Amino acid sequence: MGEVIVITSGKGGVGKTTTTANVGTGLAKLDKKVVLIDTDIGLRNLDVVMGLENRIVYNLVDVIEGSCRIKQALIKDKRYPNLYLLPSAQTKDKTSVNPEQMKKLCEELKEEFDYILMDCPAGIEQGFHNAIAGADRALVVTTPEVSAVRDADRIIGLLEANEMKQTHLIVNRLRMDMVKRGDMMSSEDVVEILAIDLIGVVPDDENIVVSTNQGEPLVGSDTLAGKAYMNICHRIIGEEVPYLDLTEKKGLFSRLFGKK
Amino acid sequence: MDNSVIIKGNNHGITVVLDAALEYDKLKTAVEEKFKDSSKFLGSAPVVLGFEGRALLPQQEKELLDIITESCELNVVCLVDTNEEREKMYEKTLSERLMDISAASGMFYKGNLRSGQALTFESSVIILGDVNPGASVTSKGNIIVLGALKGQAFAGFGGNTNAFVLAFDMAPTQIRISDTIARSPDEPSKDEVKEAKIAFLEDGNIYMEPLNKKVWNDIRL
Numbered sequence: 001m002g003e004v005i006v007i008t009s010g011k012g013g014v015g016k017t018t019t020t021a022n023v024g025t026g027l028a029k030l031d032k033k034v035v036l037i038d039t040d041i042g043l044r045n046l047d048v049v050m051g052l053e054n055r056i057v058y059n060l061v062d063v064i065e066g067s068c069r070i071k072q073a074l075i076k077d078k079r080y081p082n083l084y085l086l087p088s089a090q091t092k093d094k095t096s097v098n099p100e101q102m103k104k105l106c107e108e109l110k111e112e113f114d115y116i117l118m119d120c121p122a123g124i125e126q127g128f129h130n131a132i133a134g135a136d137r138a139l140v141v142t143t144p145e146v147s148a149v150r151d152a153d154r155i156i157g158l159l160e161a162n163e164m165k166q167t168h169l170i171v172n173r174l175r176m177d178m179v180k181r182g183d184m185m186s187s188e189d190v191v192e193i194l195a196i197d198l199i200g201v202v203p204d205d206e207n208i209v210v211s212t213n214q215g216e217p218l219v220g221s222d223t224l225a226g227k228a229y230m231n232i233c234h235r236i237i238g239e240e241v242p243y244l245d246l247t248e249k250k251g252l253f254s255r256l257f258g259k260k
Numbered sequence: 261m262d263n264s265v266i267i268k269g270n271n272h273g274i275t276v277v278l279d280a281a282l283e284y285d286k287l288k289t290a291v292e293e294k295f296k297d298s299s300k301f302l303g304s305a306p307v308v309l310g311f312e313g314r315a316l317l318p319q320q321e322k323e324l325l326d327i328i329t330e331s332c333e334l335n336v337v338c339l340v341d342t343n344e345e346r347e348k349m350y351e352k353t354l355s356e357r358l359m360d361i362s363a364a365s366g367m368f369y370k371g372n373l374r375s376g377q378a379l380t381f382e383s384s385v386i387i388l389g390d391v392n393p394g395a396s397v398t399s400k401g402n403i404i405v406l407g408a409l410k411g412q413a414f415a416g417f418g419g420n421t422n423a424f425v426l427a428f429d430m431a432p433t434q435i436r437i438s439d440t441i442a443r444s445p446d447e448p449s450k451d452e453v454k455e456a457k458i459a460f461l462e463d464g465n466i467y468m469e470p471l472n473k474k475v476w477n478d479i480r481l
Contacts (some may be wrong), residue, residue: 042376043376046391051446053394054434054443054446055443057441078446090378091377091378
């Protein structure tokens, strides 16, 4: 029996989709059978980040409306045979799906997959309720900015109100140099405000931009962000992994001539 | 009221019910009168025609058809024999005819199609603008994009395998012609030149080629 995990944040642009793509790919790397569901109907982009846009024939709304079977709509990843994507519809809107239907879909997918990751849309309207309807646990993504933390707090409250069994926090796009200077909240500061368990800290890494543009998740690669995402995956399946040292290692040149 | 000739309509055509007992010559006159009377009502729609109620020789059928086309404005696309699945036949025949017509006639659309926009046309379509990734154009006929095609194009929707897709800058995520789907390569080749290309269906595969004389010769509208 699989587990349904919703990746949510409240605020837009903090990295839900990137996190979904990387955590999903990472879990597939750990030999789990994974399906990613893009629940952002009308503004789909998980397929783009995964580099699978050109394979879309059917989508989530087609499955819900019964115009195709689930199997037909699932897109097999080009790198990992045990990773699948259920893309969202681009031309419909959030009201074409309701929470009960999502719950039913999750129940069906649980039979066959180890992990079902739901990429939640920004906001707290119907799209959010659709995404969390069938979820067993939630990963709340936030960046160390007051606006994102405020929205994350609101989301955690809503998740509690909806009786989410497990909620974990991912602090994304952390910049150690700024934290050291005291210009940015540290992950500890964020955890203190939100008072939920941390499951991962991902540094701000320009490799993410490259990987997103190329449609290749960087999880597991030799980059700080890649390692951080892989650690999150290990923690999701229940392993204990120490946190990374996120202090950026500068090249020889900048170490010699760079400012301190 | 003379009931020797009755006109029945269905969704895709009309059935003419003929009196089996009436003499053939009288029947001809009756048909002529009936259609002349109903000419205004029937209009000039394209229809499929069928006869019922009386066995007709091919020669007689042709005569009656001539009388009908002369007595009214109806555009009889074809004649169907009596059989139980008449209506289905009508539908199929009409849709096939319309498919030919839809490929040969067209519409213009001016503007860029952006992500999430989806347009569907009954006829061929010429887009004066770009089709961005995430947007889609569907047509029963051909699709011509006088700009960049980066989204989806679905030509020959409904089964026309002769349909084609043409674009000035051909970089679609997906092309469908009739029931065949082709997707873009995962690794786009860097040195590809921007040039007008045409995509067509041949032996169950979709091919994309630069425009040249040979391609033009192979195109059937």
